[in-house]
Amino acid sequence: MSRTIQVTYDAHDPRSLGLFWCAALDYAVDPPPGGEIGGPEETVAAWMDFLRSAGVPEELHNSAFALVDPTGAGPRLFLQQVPEPKTAKNRVHLDVRAAPGLTGDERMAALEAECERLVGLGATRQRRVEPDGGMNAGHIVMTDPEGNEFCLD
Numbered sequence: 546m547s548r549t550i551q552v553t554y555d556a557h558d559p560r561s562l563g564l565f566w567c568a569a570l571d572y573a574v575d576p577p578p579g580g581e582i583g584g585p586e587e588t589v590a591a592w593m594d595f596l597r598s599a600g601v602p603e604e605l606h607n608s609a610f611a612l613v614d615p616t617g618a619g620p621r622l623f624l625q626q627v628p629e630p631k632t633a634k635n636r637v638h639l640d641v642r643a644a645p646g647l648t649g650d651e652r653m654a655a656l657e658a659e660c661e662r663l664v665g666l667g668a669t670r671q672r673r674v675e676p677d678g679g680m681n682a683g684h685i686v687m688t689d690p691e692g693n694e695f696c697l698d
Contacts, residue, residue: 551621552639555631556610556691559624560589563610565690566622568666569641575611575621582615631692640684640698649676653683656697660685663697 556562567574567585574588577595582588596606612622643659644652653676660670667690676683685697 549620551623553623553625554693555627556624557626557630558607558691559610559626560607562689562691563612563622563624564589565667566624567612569663569668569689570612570614570619570622572612572619572622573615575613582613635694638693639695641695643697648682652676656683656685659697660687663687668695 554562563574564585566572573582574585574592576582576588577592580588580591580595583591593606597603608626610624612624614620641659644655647655653673656673660668664670669688671686671688671694673685674681674683682698686694687697688694
């Protein structure tokens with residue numbers, strides 16, 4: 546039997562980074578117990594109400610944040626607050642499949658358009674890797690607002 550996975554990120558600001566990934570991936574904020582998926586702001590507000598009613602101290606309200614694929618196809622993303630900053634390259638990273646089925650100039654144009662959108666959300670472009678006509682179809686290396694590497698593929 547196969548297993549589902551959750552991708553976990555260490556973060557300085559889980560909510561802010563989670564909202565970036567929510568917009569980047571068209572994901573939804575995982576609602577609090579008994580809640581339903583709504584818009585990001587609405588679901589964050591529901592979480593704040595839930596945490597206050599549960600007596601969670603305010604300084605812990607941004608200690609974790611979770612996102613889900615509203616279609617149920619992708620893995621859950623969990624962001625947990627850590628005190629230390631990111632210090633080295635990720636050993637595992639996300640590939641955001643922004644141009645499935647496309648090749649050549651059409652593929653790279655789609656990746657460039659998605660890169661521009663993500664830069665507008667707070668990502669940073671690192672470099673473009675050109676298609677080599679063989680195994681490499683081309684991709685763009687980026688970092689999220691906290692410096693975690695990911696690729697547009």
